[in-house]
Amino acid sequence: MRPITERIDGLDLSVFDVVPSQTSDAEKRSLLAVQRAVARRFGAYNYLEIGSHLGGSLQPHVRDPRCAHIDSIDLRPQTAPDDRGKDFVKAFKDNSTERMLQNLRGMGEGSVEKIRTFDMDSKDVPRDQLARPLHLAFIDGEHTRAAVLRDHALCRSRLAEGGVILFHDLYIVFPALMDIVRGLGREGVPFLPVKLERSVFGLFFDPAMVHADEFLARSYRENLPEYKRLLGRYRLKSLLPGFLKDALRA
Numbered sequence: 001m002r003p004i005t006e007r008i009d010g011l012d013l014s015v016f017d018v019v020p021s022q023t024s025d026a027e028k029r030s031l032l033a034v035q036r037a038v039a040r041r042f043g044a045y046n047y048l049e050i051g052s053h054l055g056g057s058l059q060p061h062v063r064d065p066r067c068a069h070i071d072s073i074d075l076r077p078q079t080a081p082d083d084r085g086k087d088f089v090k091a092f093k094d095n096s097t098e099r100m101l102q103n104l105r106g107m108g109e110g111s112v113e114k115i116r117t118f119d120m121d122s123k124d125v126p127r128d129q130l131a132r133p134l135h136l137a138f139i140d141g142e143h144t145r146a147a148v149l150r151d152h153a154l155c156r157s158r159l160a161e162g163g164v165i166l167f168h169d170l171y172i173v174f175p176a177l178m179d180i181v182r183g184l185g186r187e188g189v190p191f192l193p194v195k196l197e198r199s200v201f202g203l204f205f206d207p208a209m210v211h212a213d214e215f216l217a218r219s220y221r222e223n224l225p226e227y228k229r230l231l232g233r234y235r236l237k238s239l240l241p242g243f244l245k246d247a248l249r250a
């Protein structure tokens with residue numbers, strides 16, 4: 001078996017094999033490509049995840065010796081509100097931190113000791129208890145506009161210069177992403193918004209990181225038309241009166 005950093009840098013999906021993740025193979029490949037780009041840029045890195053469930057998306061970072069510290073924030077509700085539909089509620093069966101840690105220990109590789117867990121919403125996390133600087137964040141918690149905005153605010157408050165914030169389920173949380181992109185534009189912060197494979201979206205505060213990685217550069221280029229299509233549709237929808245928006249959503 002090849003060394004773990006070679007497997008991660010080779011975008012080998014078997015790195016995700018032990019603990020189930022709520023991401024597709026194409027998304028896992030995007031997550032690994034960002035992980036290798038961050039490791040190449042910073043050497044040792046700190047990772048923060050909001051929404052860890054069974055630990056699936058944590059496992060490549062637990063295994064990666066270049067990942068120095070992990071903060072995992074998860075409110076651990078059994079159900080959560082979700083913007084994918086009016087009255088839609090997302091269920092998380094047997095959702096517990098203990099179960100997640102047990103799954104990750106079961107890998108028999110990497111260090112579960114580097115994880116600090118916070119069983120709460122991001123708004124309640126004491127900021128001074130989080131590792132700083134944060135090099136890579138993945139937001140995959142409550143999929144509502146308000147929650148994504150507060151999750152992003154927390155990540156930004158700890159982010160290293162040139163760090164990366166990733167989001168899952170781009171199609172559900174697109175309005176929040178547009179609020180964030182507009183806000184960063186107003187601040188005059190240099191960043192590159194990138195749609196990666198399927199539902200993964202990233203804010204790269206060092207745009208050169210995207211161009212330097214073969215996979216990320218190609219994914220950025222190939223997904224740009226789809227990102228522009230979503231942007232156009234979003235702008236059009238925001239011009240519509242409320243009753244028409246509700247009818248479209250229905």
Ligand SMILES: C[S@@+](CC[C@H](N)C(=O)[O-])C[C@H]1O[C@@H](n2cnc3c(N)ncnc32)[C@H](O)[C@@H]1O
Pocket residue numbers: 020021022023050051052053054055056057058073074075076077080092095120121122140141142147
């Ligand atoms: C889609 S799952 C995460 C899946 C995981 N990232 C993976 O790929 O394996 C969403 C998680 O967000 C958590 N969650 C729901 N509402 C939350 C909130 N307000 N704050 C933090 N976490 C929340 C749920 O408990 C659940 O574990």
